Structures are given as C-alpha cells and as structure tokens.
Amino acid sequence: MTSKKKALITGITGQDGSYLAELLLSKGYEIHGAVRRVALEDPEHRLNRLSAVRDRITLHAASLESFASVYQLVAKVVPDECYHLAAQSFVSYSFDDEFSTLNTNINGTHFLLSAIKDLAPKSRFYFAGSSEMFGKAEELPQTENTRFHPRSSYGISKVCGFELTRNYREAYGLHASSGILFNHESPRRGFEFVTRKITSGVARILAGRSKQIQLGNLEARRDWGHAREFVQAMWLMLQQPEPDDYVVATGESHSVQEFVDLAFCQAGLDYRNHVATDPTLFRPAEVNLLLGDATKARMKLGWTPSITFESLVREMVDADCRALGVAHESPQSQAVRHA
Helix, strand or coil, X not given: CCCCCEEEEECCCCHHHHHHHXXXXXXXXXXXXXXXXXXXXXXXXXCHHHCCCHHHCEEEEXXXXXXXXXXXXXXXXXXXEEEECCCCCCHHHHHHCHHHHHHHHHHHHHXXXXXXXXXXXXXXXXXXXXXXXXXXXXXXXXXXXXXXXXXXXXXXXXXXXXXXXXXXXXXXXXXXXXXXXCCEXXXXXXXXXXXXXXXXXXXXXXXXXXXXXXXXXXXXXXCCEEHHHHHHHHHHHCCCCCCCEEEECCCCCEEHHHHHHHHHHHCCCCHHHCEEECHHHCXXXXXXXXXXXXXXXXXXXCCCCCCCHHHHHHHHXXXXXXXXXXXXXXHHHHHHHHC
C-alpha cells in the first residue's frame, strides 16, 4: 500500500493555507501545519478558518523567527512537499514596521530552505511570491521576466525570498519553485485587507452597525482572483518534473472603485452615500497598476482561473452579510421580483 504524501504548510491558518489544506486533503495528503503557539492556545479565533478540517490535520507550534524551531519542525515532519505561505503580508503594516517585516519574511524563508536542504533534500518546496515584487512595473502586463521594482518593505522581502528560493534551486538542486501570485481574495480574507474591508463594511451598513467606510486610493488597479483557484496553481507547480517560477493571475485589471461599486450594488446601495476617502490610508509609495500574464502557468501547468471578478465580489458580500445575519437583495433578484 502506498503511503500518503506528507505536506508541511506554513501559514496554514490564513486564507491561502486553509484552502490549500482542504485541496491537499481531497488528494489524500497527510497535512502538517506550522502555527504560532498562541494560535493553539486560542483555537476558536485563530484557527477558525480550519474549523472544517481541524480534526484531519496535525498542527505544530513553531516560530519562523527561530532557526532552531524551524529545524526541529522539519526534522519531525520530513515532508514530501513544503508550502511556505507564512509572512507578514499586509502591505500597510510593512510601512509601519519595516524591520519586523524584513526580519520575519526573509529569515523565515531562509531558515526553512536551509532546514529542507539538510533534512529533507528530496522535498519539493513552494515559495509564495507576490505581485508586489513588481511594484512600479516597467511593462504591462507583468510576466516572469518583468524586472522587479518593489515599493514597500513587504515587496522587498518577497523579492529576497524569491531570490533565496532560486539560489537554493540552482546551488543545491532543490525542487524549489516560486509562485508570483497576484491579488487573490475570498470570504476568508483578513479584515485589514481592502477587499474584505469593503465587503464587511457593506454588511455592517446593512446591519445598521455603521454608516460609512474610510478607504484610501480608489484609483489603484489590481488583478483580482479567487484564493481557492490560486492554491491549485501552487500544488500544480510541485507536481512538475522540474522546478520553475510562475506568474499566477487572471489577466484582468479592476480598480478599487470598481470593487466598491460592485459590492454596494450587490446590496442595493449606492457607494457614494457611504464611502469617504481618507488621505492617511494612501501608501507612501503607491503601486497604481498591477496586471499579470499567466500564459506560462496555462501552458506548462494547465492552470486557468474560472471564477469571475463579479462572482468573487458577490461571494464575499454574501458571506459577510450571512455572518451578521442580514438579508440583502441583489439587483438581479430585485429585477426578477418586480418582473
């Protein structure tokens, strides 16, 4: 009988980690996740995204800021595949605390790669890169060959992690790949991210808990996909005979204002009555337009996204409204009712 593949996921409690755990469980994997000790002490809040699979995975308390802790974790699990998703990932925070962002994100990646090299050299490694590495991009759309010009310490830390991953691949022969993932959202997105701030704000307004939401640059444009589909690309990368780097994106660009308009329309509201622009929420160095070309992922991995921008926004609004127990009618259902 063939033994199950073992996968180690850092950042398993986050949006991507929870979707990836579900995907790998559906494929028969044995799942191990690295979490902060505080998460195990407060599972109701910190492990809520894993509630559907909590009894089918093994969680280990570990600190990515400690090489000894990472080394012990890898020695204990000896994974067949390692998905490194953990990072301080909120760009705004990275401006507030550059030092911890750089320290945590760069050292965590370096510690994990070194431990894999020593203890599980046949393990396949995935690094979660980001479109923020492109930053002030020189070309549109961005591909695997576009030069990096990060505009935040978060983006800088991801460029360093990308280069570390490539170096371990080339210097030590690790099957190490990076996914340059453009923005991907879902109802599991953290409340601090602009998309969830918008959809949860819509739900709070409908529930009578607030009247307005404060947002930054409404003109910023992003390539937004669904996290549930993006984790499939991660898995596909580690199934390839040779490691490589891939852009993962939808190839469509939408502004924050478009996201806002759609979200409020979904609830039958006009965003102009509820949204205010706050200059303090603008980034010190703005990234105005990100748009990815995932041709390589389509050709080599067979990966293509299918969830539309409109469907993503609708799913997020619906989920946040359900969470607050508020009913809402979309324009489509109103049209049917009045027909």
